[in-house]
Amino acid sequence: MPELDPITQDAMRRAAQMRNHNTRPRPPAPEPKPEPNPEPPTEKHREPPPKPPKQPHGLTDGLGALFRDKEQSIILLLIVLLMDENCEPSLLLALMYLLI
Numbered sequence: 001m002p003e004l005d006p007i008t009q010d011a012m013r014r015a016a017q018m019r020n021h022n023t024r025p026r027p028p029a030p031e032p033k034p035e036p037n038p039e040p041p042t043e044k045h046r047e048p049p050p051k052p053p054k055q056p057h058g059l060t061d062g063l064g065a066l067f068r069d070k071e072q073s074i075i076l077l078l079i080v081l082l083m084d085e086n087c088e089p090s091l092l093l094a095l096m097y098l099l100i
Helices: 007-023 059-066 070-084 088-098
Strands: none
Touching: 070 088
């Protein structure tokens, strides 16, 4: 076998260490402890059903619908910024197409 430079020898030594490290037997994993079953709630301790969230109305609902989706929000803001810069109309139309 020809003489190897020090960097290659070091790499070979590290590779052998990694192989030896991976072949060692691993200790068995501890078994999970079974959780005790909680008692079912009685009639007296039942929680009331959750109330539905209040639906906003008017102008706030319309604006909220526009900004629910992050990707659509970014495209909308980009359209507004480009409209202020008087960019090419075809670019604005392409961005509007992405909103469909």
